[in-house]
Amino acid sequence: MSNAVMESKPATPDEIPKFTATLVVRRFDPEVDDEPRWQNFEVEMYGTDRVLDALHKIKWEQDGSLTFRRSCAHGVCGSDAMRINGRNRLACKTLIKDLDISKPITIEAIKGLP
Numbered sequence: 001m002s003n004a005v006m007e008s009k010p011a012t013p014d015e016i017p018k019f020t021a022t023l024v025v026r027r028f029d030p031e032v033d034d035e036p037r038w039q040n041f042e043v044e045m046y047g048t049d050r051v052l053d054a055l056h057k058i059k060w061e062q063d064g065s066l067t068f069r070r071s072c073a074h075g076v077c078g079s080d081a082m083r084i085n086g087r088n089r090l091a092c093k094t095l096i097k098d099l100d101i102s103k104p105i106t107i108e109a110i111k112g113l114p
């Protein structure tokens with residue numbers, strides 16, 4: 001019987017490939033804007049990141065005024081439903097790497113919501 005112990009080293013963030021994604025977010029602030037406007041953001045992401053992670057990164061690191069709904073962050077509550085590249089999806093269940101990152105990723109409120 002072998003006493004060999006499998007050693008596995010957890011991947012460090014430097015070992016996980018990063019890429020830059022461009023998100024184009026449709027925004028509206030009724031106190032400032034007459035009409036909704038589109039704003040571009042560039043974010044460094046990992047293959048395991050979701051659209052919700054990208055939005056958090058933008059809010060925490062680039063523009064604290066970015067506002068969006070989310071709650072459970074695990075695909076249960078549905079509160080982060082939004083239109084991503086023209087399709088209704090949950091931001092917490094949509095991996096950035098599954099989208100075509102050669103083009104900007106569009107994010108907007110689902111149709112029917114102001």
Ligand code: FES
Pocket residue numbers: 070071072073074075076077078079080081090091092093
């Ligand atoms: S935040 Fe609850 S489903 Fe995405």
